[in-house]
Amino acid sequence: MADTLSNDDGLPLTSLYINGTYRPASTSATFPVTNSYTGRIVGHSASASSSDCVEAVEAAQGAFPAWESAPLAFRRDVLLRTAAILEGEEWKEKAMRALKEETSSTEGWALMNVLSGPGSLRNVAGMVNELKGDTFPSVNQGGTVFVHRRGQGVVFSIIPWNGPVTLTARGVAIPLICGNTVVCRPSEYSPRIIGLMVDAFHQAGLPPGVLNFVPMSRDESPTLIQQIIAHPLVRKITFTGSDRVGRIIAAEAGRHLKPCLLELGGKAPAVILEDANIEDAARSLIFGGLLNSGQICMSTERIIVLRPALSALLTSLKTHISHLKLGSPFEPSNHLSALFTEASAENVVRLLRDARDKGAELIVGDATREGAMVRPHLVVGVRPGMELWERESFGPILAIAVVDTVDEAVELANDSEYSLVSSLWTTNVHKAFEVGSRIRAGSVNINGTTMNSEAGEGQAGLGGSSGYGKFNVENFTDRRSLILHAEHESYPFMGLS
Template sequence: MVPQRDTNNRSTPKGVYDILPKRSAGIQPSNPRMVCKPDVPFAHLLINGEHLPANTGATFSVHSPYTGSLASAAAAASSEDCRAAIEAAHRAFPAWEATSYATRRDILLRAAATLQSEEWQKKAALAMRAELASPQAHIMFNLVAGPELLRSVATLVNELKGETLPSVVPGGQVFVQRRAQGVIYSVIPWNAHVPLIVSTVAIPLVCGNTVVVRPSEFCPYSSSLVVDALHEAGLPAGVLNFVPMSKDSIPRLTSEIIAHPAVRKITFTGSDRVGKIIAMEAAKHLKPCVFELGGKAPSVVLADADIEQASRAIVAGGFFFSGQSCVSTERVIVQRPVLEPLVSAIKQHLSTLTVGDPKNSDLSSLFTESHADGIIAMVKEAKEAGAEVLLGDMKKAGPALLKPHIILGVKPETRLWQQDSFGPVLALAVVDTIDEAVELANASDYSLAASLWTKDVYNAMNVAMRIRSGSVNINGSTLNIENELGLTGLGGSSGYGRVNVDSFTDKRTITLHPSQGSYPWGL
């Protein structure tokens, strides 16, 4: 099927489009005959430098989690499309690896300029509001973080250095080079797609790899805007390929992609449940993975903390984008003398936040109705186990809308303490000693981010080093933009590996032997 081109050089599937029926929220299953009106944003495949429909003609639609109205549609990649994307990336790899560091750097800098342009930001903001019900703060986070991180990634060319050393063989010389690995398969989530495309796509690219990227099925069009900006900045055909997938096809296509011999590494950002499935698939082929998975970030508030500052950071860290971040503050561990003033301050700050329509509210819908139902179930279980609901009515305020909740006395054995809730809920625990606080902070299988509040900087360093977390923020929020570049956990449910130059290059050794070698048996 040959796509038609519009004036913006974007591919448009042939045919006259009919409006899709509304759904309450989320994704409509793939349907080869499903089409949509021309004014509905459409995410095409990007394979070998061409914007294309799926070779089967299949598409899927995305609906606003707040209104249920049609937000976008996307081509639903098939097995043939995925193979074509991988093979295009494989063919493009030798030339891209040989491209100068300056060229790679300049492409990323041009893409950063595009992401900072008024035209691109307006289009991206509309897409995020439609597909994700993003409030203004979440939109601005993505729009600010994206170009800033791209510029930082562009400078990583300076880390692509090798080393030389004398060989153990007299007269020989050893050269150690950083070399790209090949085709990287990158899976991007929906909750912070702009900075995460930058980190898990642009970093492999600047290292000389080629990439096949799958966006979240919840925001294919929003993600396509970032991929297009990178491609249009000057990436050669095949270096970056984009394959949206319908929800029902993801498990099968993921297995096929991982099994493809040209795919060298998999990077995934998302839930620990899916991360485990991908890890098992990758293990079948002994392929390495880089995972940034869930979080259950603790905020430890000691008795000498600045309560006003701590409460502001906890509210920002716990309720930004309704808590839908892997580094959201989910657990608050507070020393008993400051419990009441801390809770009072948190409630006061939460009382100023509005919940509802993303156009004019601070907090809006969660990404699906079923997710909102799951969070309420976790809160009810915690209450039944003896926890006290200090704020919140344990009811939905809309199909996927949930108001902030504060739960005191959450038992470590309950799901609300153990599992990533990914919602606007704080689980509070009270301790008497610092040792108890550290023990509770570490009583989790997650290890992504944490924060610590105290005025004693010397004690802060001591306590921070005892908290097992990939990132500990002293007197700052767990939600920290510096986390976005290279953040991963220390294993377990938060994942493993780092999104950095080390993860996407191999150190290869070349030994130059002396002209007259010495070998066994007098040879």
């Protein structure tokens, strides 16, 4: 099992998983995992060495030919059995505990992760229906072209901490259903919960070597990630996380001419037109902006409101914020808990103070923190030129810009290098489509939260700091052609007929 007891303090110890076997690091190295709310160590993880990483890549390559050629129904059924395991009470209980202990997830956010996991895996299992080829006549007289989709090889997938169940289902299961094998590096902040996902794949009968799991300490990660990317057997890299780290990974992959799929963040705008249903919009903004303390790539980070709607919107937002409960992730009634590190909390406070110093007004909140805890903030007058407008905050902030025209609202919505998701609020369906089509984002949710990802579409923006590519069949398979030539083909320019 991925989750065992250590001999020293009785806390959970997460193991490596290589070639179908759970094991410690070859150097016996481990690293601690700390709960950001209590500041206490809640577990330990094996920390992979260089030789462990090489072994994981080689195991994945060794398993690739058989996995790629396995019947589609076999690959599908492994994922369906994994989904069933995630629905078991024993797995859910372990996962809920791990989410709260490792990432300070509240009861609500932990439940959303755990309950969405089985559905995410079943959606991925259904992608077998997209693994189809094509047939058409060749440009060569009498020939026929057969195009089929094949796996690409070993995929190196780096999984974040903030939505570990659904993002593991995406970053691991989609490459797997497409016939690839995977080396998975979990966030050092959440190795146990991602290890529990790996364990579910193992219990479901995933063949040895198809999925390999190499947690590593924060200090060792830069060198080891560089080594894995450089390994000649690794064909593709996926990363979900900050654009700062994404740029480093993309540059390293570029050195070896290896493709990357990057999802790097968001600065999602919510545009509130003057005819919007203000109460519905406010409820959506509270959910989209403050769920998991704003630590989600689809969080509502910028609220752009037409001036006539401002007063009613502020009144509703303040009312809803006043009802939120903050505190320990182990208290089920709390809506918000600590951010994932004190450093993240300090960055959020810094952004708030910078905005205040440049003219924004703090309607709710005082730009302070208690350890890793930051209370919800409602800020009015945020504008381009403020760092809070430019950079993803990853914190519990509702930042409002006030405009006088729809054109100005669209211009501000598009004034970002992030283009992941957005939302638009209006009761006029014609205006919704006219204005929505002008907002540059991967998706525009009309009268709905930015916290939405349609199954099968693949979550991704339009490039830049939101990343590149989509988690779908197109991005994890190669289209290869078999060209059947006619018998006795002639080569006239060489005098051959």
